[in-house]
Amino acid sequence: MQQRFLDRSRHRARSVLKLSGDRRHDLTASIVVFLVALPLCVGVAVASGVPAELGLITGIVGGLVTGLLPGSSLQVSGPAAGMTVLVYEAVQEFGLAALGALVLAAGLLQLVMGALRLGRFFRAISVAVVEGMLAGIGLVLIAGQLYAMADREAPASGLAKIGGLPELLAETFGSGRALTAFALGAGTIAVLLLWRRMPGVLRTIPAPLAAVALATGLSLLFSLPVATVEVQGLIEAVQPPGSGAFGELATVGAIGTVLAFALIASAESLFSAAAVDRLHDGPRTDYDKELVAQGAGNTVCGLLGALPMTAVIVRSAANVQAGARTKASRVLHGAWLLLFAALLPAALGLIPVAALAGVLVHAGCKLVPVRQVAGLWREHRGEAVVLVVTAVAIVSVSMFEGVLIGLALAVVKTAWETSHVHIEVVDKGAGPIRAHLSGNATFLRLPKILDALEALPQDRPIEVDLSGLRHLDHACRTSLENWAARHSADGTEPVRVASGV
Numbered sequence: 001m002q003q004r005f006l007d008r009s010r011h012r013a014r015s016v017l018k019l020s021g022d023r024r025h026d027l028t029a030s031i032v033v034f035l036v037a038l039p040l041c042v043g044v045a046v047a048s049g050v051p052a053e054l055g056l057i058t059g060i061v062g063g064l065v066t067g068l069l070p071g072s073s074l075q076v077s078g079p080a081a082g083m084t085v086l087v088y089e090a091v092q093e094f095g096l097a098a099l100g101a102l103v104l105a106a107g108l109l110q111l112v113m114g115a116l117r118l119g120r121f122f123r124a125i126s127v128a129v130v131e132g133m134l135a136g137i138g139l140v141l142i143a144g145q146l147y148a149m150a151d152r153e154a155p156a157s158g159l160a161k162i163g164g165l166p167e168l169l170a171e172t173f174g175s176g177r178a179l180t181a182f183a184l185g186a187g188t189i190a191v192l193l194l195w196r197r198m199p200g201v202l203r204t205i206p207a208p209l210a211a212v213a214l215a216t217g218l219s220l221l222f223s224l225p226v227a228t229v230e231v232q233g234l235i236e237a238v239q240p241p242g243s244g245a246f247g248e249l250a251t252v253g254a255i256g257t258v259l260a261f262a263l264i265a266s267a268e269s270l271f272s273a274a275a276v277d278r279l280h281d282g283p284r285t286d287y288d289k290e291l292v293a294q295g296a297g298n299t300v301c302g303l304l305g306a307l308p309m310t311a312v313i314v315r316s317a318a319n320v321q322a323g324a325r326t327k328a329s330r331v332l333h334g335a336w337l338l339l340f341a342a343l344l345p346a347a348l349g350l351i352p353v354a355a356l357a358g359v360l361v362h363a364g365c366k367l368v369p370v371r372q373v374a375g376l377w378r379e380h381r382g383e384a385v386v387l388v389v390t391a392v393a394i395v396s397v398s399m400f401e402g403v404l405i406g407l408a409l410a411v412v413k414t415a416w417e418t419s420h421v422h423i424e425v426v427d428k429g430a431g432p433i434r435a436h437l438s439g440n441a442t443f444l445r446l447p448k449i450l451d452a453l454e455a456l457p458q459d460r461p462i463e464v465d466l467s468g469l470r471h472l473d474h475a476c477r478t479s480l481e482n483w484a485a486r487h488s489a490d491g492t493e494p495v496r497v498a499s500g501v
Contacts, residue, residue, distance in 0.1 A: 011400025012211060022325040029324035030332030033076055036206040036318045037333060038340065040363075042229065043356035044079040045307060047145060048087040050096060052229045052348050055079045056341045057306040063334015066297035066309065067327055071274045071290030073283050076330045077297055077313035079307040081260075081363040082133075082268050085140045085158075086399040087307060090257050092156065096305075098248045104302025105249055106261035110295030113266065117460035119287035122270045128376070130267060131369050132387040133403050141360060148357035149185030150178040151227045154253055158395040181226040181354040188215050188358030206318065208359050215355035229356070231349040234341045239305030245422035260400040261298075261308050269294050269311035276313070279320045280398040314363075368398030382413045420446045421469075423452045432461035438468030443475035462487065 037059050039448035045055025062077030090102055113119070136158075147154035150172045155161050172178045188211045195207035202210070219226055245316075248254045273285040288310075297309050319329055340347075369387075376384035390406030397405075419442040426434040433456055441449060456462055464480065466472060 005433045010286045014393065021309065021330065025323040025325050026329040027332065028301060029319050029322035029329040030336065032322040033205065033315050033319045033324075033329065033333040034336035034340075037076070037078055037337065038355065039208045039212040039314050039351075039359055040081070040312075040314070041079055041337070042292050042351065043359045044081055044084055045354060046229060046356050047081075047084045047141070047148065047360050048079075048307060050087070050099065050307065053232065053341060053345070054236050056105045056234070056305045056337055057238065057304055058165070058309050059337045060341065061297050061300050061304070061306065062234065062309045063331055063337060065300050065334075067330040067334055067433050069289070069293035072276060072285040072451050073292070073294040074280055074320050074330070075269075075273055075276045075285070075311045076319050076333065077269070077294065077309045077311045078315060080265075080268065080310040081141060081360055082137050082367065083265060083308055083310060084259055084328050084360070085137050085144075085394075086264065089398060090261075092220070094248050094254060094257070097239065097242065098176045098245040098254070099307075100239060100302050100305035101245035101249055102254065102261060102302070103298055103306070103308045104241060105258045106265065106308060107295045107298030107300070107302050109262040110259065110266055110291055110298060112295075114290075114292035114295055115336075117268060118289045119266075119289075119291035121222055122267050122287070122291075125267055126383075126385040126386065126407070128383040129403065129406040129410050130271060131372060131388055132390025132406050133264065133267075133394065133399075134367040135369055135373075135387065136391035136402055138364040139391065139395050141364035141367070144365065145357040145360045149182050149354045149361065151181040151354065152475045168224070177225050178454050180224055182354070184215050184219065184224065184226060184352055185354035185358035187218075187363070188212065189362050191215075192359065192362045212351060212359060215358070215391065216351050219352045219355075220350065221501065224352070227353045229348045229351045229353060231345055237305075240303055241305060256400050262405070263311045264296065264399070265308055266291055266294065272311040272313045276311075276316045276320065279317060282325070314408045323450070352427055384397060386410050386413060415442065416444050419444045422450060423449065425452070425456070427444065432463045433457065434463045434465060436465045436468055440471040441466075441476040442471065442473045443467050446476055446479055449476065450474045450479060450483060453480075455488075458487065461499055 038056075039122075041055035041059040042052045043055070045052045045058075048055075059078040065075045087099070091099055094102065140158040143165065144154040145157065146165065147161070147168060151170060152168060152171070155164050172182050191211035191214055192207050195210060196203065218224065219228075249258065270285075270287055270290065273287065273290055277284050294309065294311065300308065301309055317335075322329075324330075373384055373387060376387065386406060386409050389400055389409055391462065392402075393405040394402030396402075419440045421437060421439040421441050424436045424438070426436065435453060435456065437449070453462075453464070464484070466480075
């Protein structure tokens with residue numbers, strides 16, 4: 001009896017020590033994630049054409065709402081660079097007042113998809129389309145933020161942004177103010193690239209925070225004539241959607257934007273979850289519950305008029321690498337963002353816009369998978385084509401249409417690759433000619449089938465054996481019947497078709 005009591009006491013002591021250790025690791029990780037998230041939340045908001053505080057609000061909701069819900073234990077949510085282009089387009093088309101309604105509708109759609117257990121099906125989306133989507137976003141983001149680095153207004157379309165870069169370069173070198181801002185942004189990128197080579201003590205500071213802090217310090221020290229973030233206060237930035245904003249949702253353009261918000265945010269979040277699961281040995285992600293958690297977060301963001309959220313791989317990886325053990329770390333990071341926004345909002349007004357643009361140019365470069373494209377071209381050229389076409393379509397047209405084009409191309413590519421059909425003609429010189437078809441006969445291979453059959457002699461009996469086909473679609477069946485009828489009418493011998501499907 002006494003021994004049993006001692007064993008229970010030891011077990012409880014070990015549990016308490018483990019819990020205490022988890023809390024210590026989670027507290028440390030939450031501070032690291034907060035320091036990583038702070039400049040990114042502000043930068044994504046500014047790049048999206050909305051007040052900087054709205055990025056912080058989305059980060060706060062990602063921690064305090066989504067962070068508390070089940071799904072993925074270590075994944076961190078907030079505003080993402082991958083949604084910047086789409087949000088900017090939505091704000092330009094519908095206005096800032098309608099943003100909350102669009103995000104709210106997207107969040108509710110995510111909740112419905114999660115309740116219907118559709119989360120797992122997002123893993124069926126072509127990886128080439130997702131990478132092409134991110135590459136297109138990255139290219140537009142880089143081009144747009146190069147203008148912000150020079151304190152210039154970027155053109156509206158992706159092609160105009162890229163086409164105007166030579167003129168931007170000329171104007172930048174012709175203006176001392178623009179050149180100063182651009183140099184500050186370029187210096188920010190240089191710090192981000194070189195920070196990993198710094199001594200170990202300095203590397204404990206997240207690179208984005210260090211880069212923005214250094215740029216802000218230089219701007220203040222030398223009173224540089226550069227644009228800084230406009231601050232209006234946390235409460236003032238909250239803009240719940242009004243009744244007029246919901247009226248916008250009845251338009252075709254708004255419905256397309258809502259679908260794009262929901263589908264792209266969900267895909268990015270669930271792909272991020274798969275990547276984060278590979279970084280730790282803890283509980284695996286429940287994709288349906290994670291989709292519900294993301295939907296709940298976006299619903300709250302919509303009610304507050306904030307940016308849409310996704311799970312963000314940069315913050316999530318920082319969370320895991322900092323030693324997080326439970327979801328407490330991501331919840332605490334939201335609390336730190338709330339404290340900063342409530343107590344130090346004026347600090348945002350000191351940050352140069354060019355520095356934040358430099359951070360986003362660096363983030364955009366990471367979205368463009370140059371090495372993956374080269375590898376895909378060597379091994380799977382069809383996938384490489386889908387990736388490149390999706391990226392080019394997003395740059396040329398828009399985010400939503402570009403993704404639809406990529407998905408359609410991926411479906412066509414898959415249909416073409418799976419519809420292989422082999423035609424074997426056996427002609428022994430005596431008796432009927434036998435044409436044996438095997439594989440999958442679809443309308444995509446119909447020209448090949450008809451060319452082979454029409455090349456057969458018209459004055460000999462022909463037997464067409466379809467028993468080797470795994471699939472014969474309606475178009476092929478109808479065409480084969482029509483060909484057989486024509487051959488029998490024109491030739492001296494009828495056609496006999498032996499169907500096996």
